[in-house]
Amino acid sequence: MPRRPDSATRARRLLVLLPLLTRGETHTVADLAAAVGGTAEEITGDLMTLTMCGVPPFSPFDLIDLEIDGDRVTVNMDLPAMDRALRLTGPEARALLGALDVAGHDSAAPVRRKLLAAAADDVSPEELERTLRAGAALEGVAALYSTLAAASEAHEKVRIVYLTGATGRISERVVHPWVLVDRLGTWYVVAFCEDAAEERVFRLDRIRSATPTGETFEPPSMPPHIGVTPSPGTLPVAEVVFAPGTTPPDAQAWPGAISELRADGSTLVKVPVQSVAWIARQVAAYLGAAEVTAPESVRTAVRELARHLARELA
Amino acid sequence: MADAAERLVNLALFLASRRSFVTAEECRSAGLGYPDDQDTPTFLRMFERDKDALRAAGLVIGVGRDEEVEAYRLDAAATFARPVTLGAEELATLRAVAAALAGDPGFPFGADLTLALGKIGVRPDAGTVAVSDLGLDAGAPPSPLVASLAEAVRLRKIVAFDYTNSAGEIKHHSVEPYGLFFRDGWWYLSALDRDLAEVRTYHTGRIRDLETNPARPRTPDFERPGDFDIRNEERLPFQYGQDPFDAELRFAPDVAWRAARVSHDRGSLTTLPDGSALWRVEARNATALAGWIVAQGPGIYAVGPDSLVETLRVGLARVADLHA
Incomplete structure (x- = not known):
């Protein structure tokens, strides 16, 4: 069972909630819960608490007058005070900038400056920039993220130019961006690809450009499958042996990988293979410290890739 | 006795509704929810904790003197924020990132993020679809x-x-x-x-x-x-080690746009006449850099120093022999 927030945490949430309660407006509890966090039950409890709050002398006219009817809340009076949003505290500014880091917006992004204008005087933007980096701000990815987020909201088709990493093929496609997915710091967009006529996953850092087409799409009737990693049960498995002393990739780097330390100090890694080109490149990158033992098709792909790269080098 | 959260909100409302300094004793006697039977030292400790809790929420409480007694007043200018005006794409970005991160246990600032967005009036939109997994697998970031x-x-x-x-x-x-x-x-x-x-x-x-x-x-x-x-x-994987050297990598014209992304603002990038990009970057581990070049995908080539090219050549030969 989730732990009930302490009083200070609840009070903090209540003080964020207060300015949202404008006289004459009706809100749903779900909307307010989304706005300040917490479950609908917790927010209903918070609202009940607020009806007991006010200013001296605490006559009925001095208490916050809310009408709570099921999941609807109507505000019947102007608040006696605290009717404006509070400035951001240091931890809140840190959370916002961290989130924007994750979305690829670096220190030069205008949105960061706008948000920090709402921060308390003792919050140092420079110190935050110098002490926290919650994500890599890759060149151009922030703009892609914003374009795709807006297109996803508006159900607008987007034309993308995409590099398939393992093969180097560059293609132009029209996609329906369904959902943005961050896995371990790398953003993907799960989309319906009109050219492939099926759902595909695209890494944002391999999208060269994204341009809304102006056409809209029907969102999927069922929630899309949002996984960006292969389903181990449905894919062939490659077996890769890593030499003693070599740190093998974990399940984060090689999704679905299972490792087994062997008596001679080597490590056997079994990994589901969605793309032979991908696993060949991954193994070749170990420069001889890793060997595919099965299947033969992957061994061949690794050998051919190594020879091809060696010829390029020459 | 009032619920502690109720008392804290009452204290915030009381301070915000008063223009002059108020003493702790005035707060105590204003009916905000402090227990009637509390002795003064206990009350003062509770009052200190309450002020700290309000400060943690964003209230700036100034300290002054009312005659000879310490007194308090809300600094409204320092407490309340000016409205933030955001563009449509900025709002979409924040809604998407909030939807993704606020509920991701791998993001350590989720609760603060939700309250921050609440303060600036950005509500996660049920229509925005973005999710995040910053480490839910085994060995997830704590x-x-x-x-x-x-x-x-x-x-x-x-x-x-x-x-x-x-x-x-x-x-x-x-x-x-x-x-x-x-x-x-x-x-x-x-x-x-x-x-x-x-x-x-x-x-x-x-x-x-x-x-x-x-x-x-x-x-x-x-x-x-x-x-x-x-x-x-935050270094690149090949920038850990004892012996630094300058490396040069070339990105073929059709993937030259990737250079700015994978370089992470490290080193310097030059566009060559044929449209390719030359990246000069400090490295400290030639083997790690050679492996990184292979893993990054087609169109990225080692130019120098010779020792890097040789490391790559020998490594690729070893891969080919091992899989012969």
Whole structure:
């Protein structure tokens, strides 16, 4: 069972909630819960608490007058005070900038400056920039993220130019961006690809450009499958042996990988293979410290890739 | 007796509704919810905690004097924010990132993020679809630990912990935490090791039994060097090692646009007449750099130094022989 927030945490949430309660407006509890966090039950409890709050002398006219009817809340009076949003505290500014880091917006992004204008005087933007980096701000990815987020909201088709990493093929496609997915710091967009006529996953850092087409799409009737990693049960498995002393990739780097330390100090890694080109490149990158033992098709792909790269080098 | 949260909101409303300074005793007698039968020392301790809680929520409470007694007043200009005006794409970005991160246990600042967005009036939109998995798999980043480290960084408090190094040895470290960065599913702490007197990078997944110096919690324990910048600590995989050298990599014209992305603002990029991009970057591990070149995909070539090219050539020959 989730732990009930302490009083200070609840009070903090209540003080964020207060300015949202404008006289004459009706809100749903779900909307307010989304706005300040917490479950609908917790927010209903918070609202009940607020009806007991006010200013001296605490006559009925001095208490916050809310009408709570099921999941609807109507505000019947102007608040006696605290009717404006509070400035951001240091931890809140840190959370916002961290989130924007994750979305690829670096220190030069205008949105960061706008948000920090709402921060308390003792919050140092420079110190935050110098002490926290919650994500890599890759060149151009922030703009892609914003374009795709807006297109996803508006159900607008987007034309993308995409590099398939393992093969180097560059293609132009029209996609329906369904959902943005961050896995371990790398953003993907799960989309319906009109050219492939099926759902595909695209890494944002391999999208060269994204341009809304102006056409809209029907969102999927069922929630899309949002996984960006292969389903181990449905894919062939490659077996890769890593030499003693070599740190093998974990399940984060090689999704679905299972490792087994062997008596001679080597490590056997079994990994589901969605793309032979991908696993060949991954193994070749170990420069001889890793060997595919099965299947033969992957061994061949690794050998051919190594020879091809060696010829390029020459 | 009033619920403590109710008392705190009452105190906030009381301070915000008064223009003049008010004393603790006036707050006590205003019916805000302080127990009637409380002795004065206990009340004053509770009142101090309440002011701290309100300050943590964002209220700036000024301290002055009412005759000879300490008194308090809300600094409205410092407490309340001006409205923030955001563009449509900025709002969409924030809604998407909020939807993705607020519920991701791998993001250590989810609760603060939700309240921050609540303050600036950005509500996660049910129509925005974005999700995040910053480390839900086995060995996930321990968010409470990272949150504690982030607070120690912010407040400049010394921390101590047991750390398991890559050789499996466990040692106790006392450090001055300077900053945190996230890469490939893990948070890393950059800190001055007080015994070694050098700045080290610690994998937070290897930290156990973290303790923040409890002494004088409102007073920083150390000064962070003025030139410290976490962006300089977050190195590329081939930039760890003892012997630095300058490497040159070429990106073929059709993937030259990738150079700016994969370089992470490291080194310098030059566009060549044929449209390819030349990246000059400091490296410290030729084998790691050669492997990185192969892993990054087609169209990236080692130009120099010769030792790098040779490392790559020998490594690729070994791969081909091993799979013959």
